Amino acid sequence: MRKFTKELFDYTGYDFSDYSQSSLNRRIQRIMILWKVENLEGLLQMLKNKPELISNFVHLLTVPYTSMFRDPTFFLSLRTYVIPYLRTFPLIRIWSAGCSTGEEAYSIAILLKEAGLLERALIYATDLNPFSLEIAKKGVYPLDYIKEYCGNYHKAGGLNGLSSYFTANYGHAVFDEELKGKIIFSTHNLVSDASFNSFQLILCRNVLIYFERVLQNKVIKLFHESLENSGFMGLGSKETLLFSDHLEYYKKIDDNKIWQKIS
Ligand SMILES: C[S@@+](CC[C@H](N)C(=O)[O-])C[C@H]1O[C@@H](n2cnc3c(N)ncnc32)[C@H](O)[C@@H]1O
Known part of the structure; x- marks a missing residue:
């Protein structure tokens, strides 16, 4: 091998x-x-x-499995701890790394919209898999998936109905241009590509779990260099910074895998 x-x-x-x-x-x-x-x-x-x-x-x-508002309590924590911090910036930059088919990026866009922050935000959503990114760019998902996504959205503290953000068309949910227009989808390989901006929030969920420890460390270094002071990093439910070389620069916000960079 x-x-x-x-x-x-x-x-x-x-x-x-x-x-x-x-x-x-x-x-x-x-x-x-x-x-x-x-x-x-x-x-x-x-x-x-x-x-x-x-x-x-x-x-x-690669493993493309994803869903909207995956692990809904993670999004509840974002509302509680991260949204008030993002509110202090005139321009909000968020990176969804390993975004797969884009559901996480659309979930974040909805969260920002409900906080009144979408207009001044840009979400960079990247993955190494061009097939997934093509689906992500369209923002069109089978209606069969939407029942699960609606349940997650409500558990994540959603303020409206999820259906207010898409139009149903021939068995598919077509997500609104307003959300799509705030997301930049592009290929980026976490193993070999460099940082491309600085961010107040980086999400990389359910990706590090597929990497050996040495690669996890390398990728966390990339995020560390891309994250502004006091910025937040969100990981997947089975992922942690506890074994990373950068642990001393972060404090854990709660049990929902959100870490804040210490200034
Ligand atoms: C299980 S999905 C997670 C999707 C989403 N973040 C979530 O939590 O639902 C893992 C994603 O990581 C991507 N991935 C794997 N290796 C990568 C790499 N080296 N650079 C960027 N993305 C990668 C895969 O293509 C896949 O889309």
């Missing part, structure tokens, strides 16, 4: 060498079954023969 990830990096520029080995193994096994290749050499050869398969390979290798 080590040899495979190294050769994959040399050939494609995607570096998966410090991803969690157990999850990587499982997903590569699945791809090999799906693509009917017998071993890692065969898989690499296939990618070399058909470079058009590379983005599909990256898509299958």
Whole structure:
């Protein structure tokens, strides 16, 4: 596997060498079954023969699962602790890193709208998977998902009905241009790309869990350098800063995985 990830990096520029080995193994096994290749050499050869398969390979290798207002109490905490801080800025910059198909970014946009802050905010939503970003940019999700999203929205302290932010069209929910216009979606690889702005809030939820400790540390350093003093970092329910080299610069706000950078 080590040899495979190294050769994959040399050939494609995607570096998966410090991803969690157990999850990587499982997903590569699945791809090999799906693509009917017998071993890692065969898989690499296939990618070399058909470079058009590379983005599909990256898509299958990463885990795109997400939802709107995922872990609703996290969003309740954002309302309580982070919104009052954001209110003090004339221009609010937020980074949703590893945004997958965009549901987290739209959830944040709704939160800001309900706090009266959307107009002066910009949300940068990034992922390494171009397939997911195409869906994110459209902001169109199957109505089948919306029942779950509505439940999450209410548990997250939503002030209206979620339906006031989308139009139903042929079995899909089309989210409003007003929200979409405040989100910039683009590719960004947390392993290899640099910081591109400074932010008052960085969300990177359910992404670090797929990385080995050494890569988690590297990515947290990137966030540390991109976060303004007193800014907030939000992680996923199974993620923590406790083992990071930067722990001394952060205080934990509550049990909902929100950390504040100490000035
Ligand atoms: C499980 S989803 C989490 C989505 C969302 N943050 C949430 O919590 O619902 C993990 C996302 O991380 C992205 N990802 C994995 N490795 C990445 C990397 N090196 N750079 C940027 N995004 C990455 C995947 O493409 C996937 O969309």
